[in-house]
Amino acid sequence: MSERGPRIAVVTFPGSNDDGDARLALEHLGADAVAVWHATSELDSDIGGVILPGGFSYGDYLRCGALARSAPVMDAVREFAAVGGPVLGICNGFQILCEAGLLPGVLRPNRQLEFLCTDVTVVVESAGTPFTSGLARGDELVIPVKHGEGNWVVDDGLYAELVEGGQIVLRYAEDVNGSRDRVAGIANRDGNVLGLMPHPEHAVDPLLGPTGGLPLLQGLIGAARERLAGYALGPR
Amino acid sequence: MRLTVLIRPKAGILDPQGDAVQASLAHLGFAVTAARVGRLVDLEIAAVDEAAARNEVERMCAELLANPLIESFEIVSGPT
Numbered sequence A: 001m002s003e004r005g006p007r008i009a010v011v012t013f014p015g016s017n018d019d020g021d022a023r024l025a026l027e028h029l030g031a032d033a034v035a036v037w038h039a040t041s042e043l044d045s046d047i048g049g050v051i052l053p054g055g056f057s058y059g060d061y062l063r064c065g066a067l068a069r070s071a072p073v074m075d076a077v078r079e080f081a082a083v084g085g086p087v088l089g090i091c092n093g094f095q096i097l098c099e100a101g102l103l104p105g106v107l108r109p110n111r112q113l114e115f116l117c118t119d120v121t122v123v124v125e126s127a128g129t130p131f132t133s134g135l136a137r138g139d140e141l142v143i144p145v146k147h148g149e150g151n152w153v154v155d156d157g158l159y160a161e162l163v164e165g166g167q168i169v170l171r172y173a174e175d176v177n178g179s180r181d182r183v184a185g186i187a188n189r190d191g192n193v194l195g196l197m198p199h200p201e202h203a204v205d206p207l208l209g210p211t212g213g214l215p216l217l218q219g220l221i222g223a224a225r226e227r228l229a230g231y232a233l234g235p236r
Numbered sequence B: 001m002r003l004t005v006l007i008r009p010k011a012g013i014l015d016p017q018g019d020a021v022q023a024s025l026a027h028l029g030f031a032v033t034a035a036r037v038g039r040l041v042d043l044e045i046a047a048v049d050e051a052a053a054r055n056e057v058e059r060m061c062a063e064l065l066a067n068p069l070i071e072s073f074e075i076v077s078g079p080t
Helices: A019-028 A072-082 A092-099 A156-164 A214-233 B016-027 B050-065
Strands: A007-012 A032-037 A047-052 A087-090 A106-108 A116-124 A140-147 A151-153 A168-172 A183-187 A193-196 B002-009 B039-044 B071-077
Touching (some): A047 A214, A087 A214, A092 A106
Parallel strands (some): A087 A193
Antiparallel strands (some): B002 B071
């Protein structure tokens, strides 16, 4: 296998604003970041992972993430996720994944009605996803958050199922926005789709502050590399 | 065909916007004990009759206009 890092798509919707940082962070970690426009309806077959970045896609009109779910690129992301491709939704990306039905629940305005912009400590609740495979349950990561609508809501029955299934991946060490039981990040049943409000792409270089985002992005890159290696060996 | 959709936060769902409006109204001296803030969408629909139009709007609500986890919706006759 070549030393070249795996190709990871970073989707840009109208109103995304952390797509550039996401690409820089991936490149910083040795991946080959590929900018993908929202109107693209197919992902290249050599894409090993996808990031839906933070921002305010479509101006947050209707509900955060609601309009992005019908973007052409989301059909490709849905297909990619359905065959096990790793998808990481950060902040607005998390909101989009929820609205698109790829993750359970929905993100509501912060309980305190304030835009929150600060470093937070999150605790790893499940190491059973590719994104947290380099971590152990109970590990703490310091990562910045910056959002007005990060208050994750889900009904009691579904919440119990998610806890049971190990789909609660990250919790804030302390309540920051009213999110149910301090949930900061959740995965789908197979663990290959992760959504989180904190911004790992802003926490990869000690020069700029905490580096809690490193293991999560390294997890994504590792999963992308494995996926592409599998393809190289497979019938394609 | 003109129809209007009223979208409301479901009972029991925290509505910080409504709480802020209630607090501001109370601050202005109004005796308001609760406020909930929703959304209104006026639609102009090409459909053979009102029943067909309402069916279409039901689907629009399910697919995009409302999130059933947190919102309820009501379809009423639109402005004439």
